[in-house]
Amino acid sequence: MSVSSVPFRRRPRRLVPVTIGAASILLLAACGGGSISEGNGGEESEGPVKIGLSVPLSGVYAALGEDMTQGFELYLDENDGQLGGRDIEVVKADEGESPQTGVPATSKLVTQNDVSAVVGIVNSATALGLKDTFVQSEVPLIIANAGADELTDDASPYIWRTSFTNGQVGAALGAAVAEELGDKEVFLMAADYAAGHESVDGFRETFTEAGGSIAGEAFTPFGTTSDWQPFLSKVRSSGAGAVYVFYAGAEAVNFVKQYDSFGIGDSAQLYGAGFLTEGGVLEAQGAAAEGVRTSLHYSHLLDTDRNAEFVEAYQAAYDEVPTVYAVQAYDAAAALDLALEDAESTDGAGIADALANVGDIDSPRGTWSFDEDHNPDQPYYLREVQKADGGLANVVLEELTQ
Amino acid sequence: MLSWLDANALSMLNGVALAAVLFLIAVGLSLVFGTMDVLNLAHGAVSLTGAYIGVAFLERDTTIPLFVTAVLAAAAFGMVAGVVLAAMTSSVGDHLRQALLTLGVALIAGDVLREIFGADVESVSAPASLAGAVSVFGRPYPLYRLVIIGISAAIAVVLYIVLERTRVGALVRATVADRAMVEAIGVRTNLVLGGVFGAGAALAAIGGLLAAPILGAQPGLDDTVLLLALVVVVVGGLGSLRGALVGALLVGQVQTLGVALASEYASFLLFAAMAIVLLTRPRGLLPAKTGAHG
Numbered sequence: 117m118s119v120s121s122v123p124f125r126r127r128p129r130r131l132v133p134v135t136i137g138a139a140s141i142l143l144l145a146a147c148g149g150g151s152i153s154e155g156n157g158g159e160e161s162e163g164p165v166k167i168g169l170s171v172p173l174s175g176v177y178a179a180l181g182e183d184m185t186q187g188f189e190l191y192l193d194e195n196d197g198q199l200g201g202r203d204i205e206v207v208k209a210d211e212g213e214s215p216q217t218g219v220p221a222t223s224k225l226v227t228q229n230d231v232s233a234v235v236g237i238v239n240s241a242t243a244l245g246l247k248d249t250f251v252q253s254e255v256p257l258i259i260a261n262a263g264a265d266e267l268t269d270d271a272s273p274y275i276w277r278t279s280f281t282n283g284q285v286g287a288a289l290g291a292a293v294a295e296e297l298g299d300k301e302v303f304l305m306a307a308d309y310a311a312g313h314e315s316v317d318g319f320r321e322t323f324t325e326a327g328g329s330i331a332g333e334a335f336t337p338f339g340t341t342s343d344w345q346p347f348l349s350k351v352r353s354s355g356a357g358a359v360y361v362f363y364a365g366a367e368a369v370n371f372v373k374q375y376d377s378f379g380i381g382d383s384a385q386l387y388g389a390g391f392l393t394e395g396g397v398l399e400a401q402g403a404a405a406e407g408v409r410t411s412l413h414y415s416h417l418l419d420t421d422r423n424a425e426f427v428e429a430y431q432a433a434y435d436e437v438p439t440v441y442a443v444q445a446y447d448a449a450a451a452l453d454l455a456l457e458d459a460e461s462t463d464g465a466g467i468a469d470a471l472a473n474v475g476d477i478d479s480p481r482g483t484w485s486f487d488e489d490h491n492p493d494q495p496y497y498l499r500e501v502q503k504a505d506g507g508l509a510n511v512v513l514e515e516l517t518q
Numbered sequence: 519m520l521s522w523l524d525a526n527a528l529s530m531l532n533g534v535a536l537a538a539v540l541f542l543i544a545v546g547l548s549l550v551f552g553t554m555d556v557l558n559l560a561h562g563a564v565s566l567t568g569a570y571i572g573v574a575f576l577e578r579d580t581t582i583p584l585f586v587t588a589v590l591a592a593a594a595f596g597m598v599a600g601v602v603l604a605a606m607t608s609s610v611g612d613h614l615r616q617a618l619l620t621l622g623v624a625l626i627a628g629d630v631l632r633e634i635f636g637a638d639v640e641s642v643s644a645p646a647s648l649a650g651a652v653s654v655f656g657r658p659y660p661l662y663r664l665v666i667i668g669i670s671a672a673i674a675v676v677l678y679i680v681l682e683r684t685r686v687g688a689l690v691r692a693t694v695a696d697r698a699m700v701e702a703i704g705v706r707t708n709l710v711l712g713g714v715f716g717a718g719a720a721l722a723a724i725g726g727l728l729a730a731p732i733l734g735a736q737p738g739l740d741d742t743v744l745l746l747a748l749v750v751v752v753v754g755g756l757g758s759l760r761g762a763l764v765g766a767l768l769v770g771q772v773q774t775l776g777v778a779l780a781s782e783y784a785s786f787l788l789f790a791a792m793a794i795v796l797l798t799r800p801r802g803l804l805p806a807k808t809g810a811h812g
Contacts, residue, residue, distance in 0.1 A: 346778035379658035
């Protein structure tokens with residue numbers, strides 16, 4: 117086998133220059149085709165604008181993906197399937213639960229489906245893996261969940277975010293907790309991965325600035341911690357008067373239940389980033405979550421006319437209350453709506469330019485706008501889990517001043 | 519010393535509670551490997567199904583009779599699943615193929631469970647009368663975890679008596695030692711092996727259900743459980759009841775006391791402990807004296 121392969125190997129080598137030549141001709145032809153269609157800009161704008169929606173349809177984040185799809189589609193339905201007066205064709209992709217599935221599925225929207233913009237992305241690692249693809253192919257990515265701080269560190273005209281940054285959510289709570297606690301100390305705890313560290317760092321900064329002091333901190337192994345007793349006993353022996361945590365999903369459920377069953381709540385108020393008690397996890401936590409206080413940029417109980425209208429429409433369409441994830445995707449559609457209204461062209465570059473000038477977005481969460489890093493400059497709310505509407509819900513206590 | 523004990527006694531007790539759950543899940547894996555020489559990677563899926571049976575039975579207001587019914591249902595399901603798995607793997611001799619076959623079953627089972635129960639975390643509530651906390655060493659400790667320790671200890675004793683002191687246990691041990699001889703005296707060894715597989719899977723399902731009020735039930739938990747059970751089996755030694763018990767107790771302490779004392783190394787402690795055991799006792803702490811690998 118190895119002997120006979122030698123003569124065969126030589127031939128393709130001679131073919132290499134030919135192949136490159138042929139490929140470059142094809143490539144030139146493709147570019148030419150591209151520029152021709154751009155020339156006929158008027159004709160192109162007649163057809164629908166293709167927008168990619170890449171959210172997890174399978175895997176552990178599938179529930180978030182469903183909420184986001186519903187939020188995005190609700191905005192489209194409210195606007196007769198149009199954004200900025202143009203017909204929209206939504207191309208969906210399954211982000212899955214990790215970059216291994218999310219990056220290729222989402223890249224395909226850009227490379228093969230030729231979408232003008234992509235909305236979605238739950239997982240920060242997936243978003244980080246996609247950043248270069250979008251910047252290089254000059255297609256805007258509107259992140260509707262992933263919260264990693266570094267995603268928008270060096271603001272690219274093609275990376276936008278309608279959700280939050282992990283640091284912001286934590287930072288919003290710092291001053292309020294410091295004020296409430298007086299001279300009591302806070303114990304910090306989070307899952308040991310980027311989001312947990314960013315959230316705790318954000319909280320620590322504003323909390324200590326406002327005069328608060330830290331009793332201790334612990335980072336729990338992400339994804340493998342199922343029993344928090346060893347960490348909770350550290351909280352107890354530290355004598356902390358409150359605990360700030362970042363957990364989401366299954367970890368949020370188990371943590372809150374165990375926090376309650378070990379009776380730590382009697383001596384230390386539990387605070388956290390809002391994902392601790394958002395959506396499906398609150399239902400699973402049940403009574404154990406009662407009294408937990410979190411910061412987030414949305415609660416369906418937010419008492420504004422805009423939100424009441426949104427919640428009603430959402431409930432009519434899907435028979436459930438909207439989560440923050442639904443609102444983030446809803447607002448991504450709203451941002452695209454405003455951008456497409458003014459966009460000079462409906463390709464990626466045109467939409468990206470227009471996104472820079474959308475100004476204020478009137479959202480169920482309150483009015484917000486993109487800041488210079490393309491993150492939302494938005495209100496955050498202090499919420500407490502209380503009995504409401506026959507179940508448990510995140511009742512808004514106050515808007516947090518930053 | 520006293521103050522150290524005072525600070526960590528609760529962690530040690532909690533390690534025993536974790537060990538109790540791990541023992542129930544791991545003992546089936548260990549015995550099936552020891553007696554049937556089958557590496558059953560669907561073990562975690564069986565255990566997760568047990569947890570979901572809890573979800574189906576115990577949505578709200580759990581009472582003790584309802585909880586017992588759920589446990590029996592989980593045991594029955596586990597028994598059936600174990601027998602089916604035994605039938606499937608009996609014709610496959612080689613370990614790699616067994617692993618692939620059972621892994622495939624595990625993946626399919628995981629997807630079916632997700633299809634039925636959704637991807638959200640589901641929780642199971644402990645029976646209302648066991649949901650509170652009792653004071654242990656002067657600190658509140660969840661009563662339910664103490665109950666788990668009791669149940670698991672009782673099951674361990676029963677298992678020990680059945681395996682070591684009864685005719686059925688003798689048959690199982692004889693089948694492991696010399697299958698042909700047992701056939702020759704007129705016993706269908708396939709039935710014995712199927713029974714062991716079924717009982718092992720039933721224990722895994724019960725373990726999954728008992729752990730559900732603490733760990734919840736969600737996609738992906740099956741892999742976590744399988745991994746922990748494999749570590750218990752490797753540490754304790756294959757195919758022995760006492761090995762599974764010692765392995766579970768060690769892993770339980772590493773995961774609680776170890777984490778409490780060296781929380782910055784929490785992620786590595788478990789595998790560091792496994793590596794140390796493998797370096798010093800490559801066959802585990804208490805491997806089976808007889809058996810396919812004995």
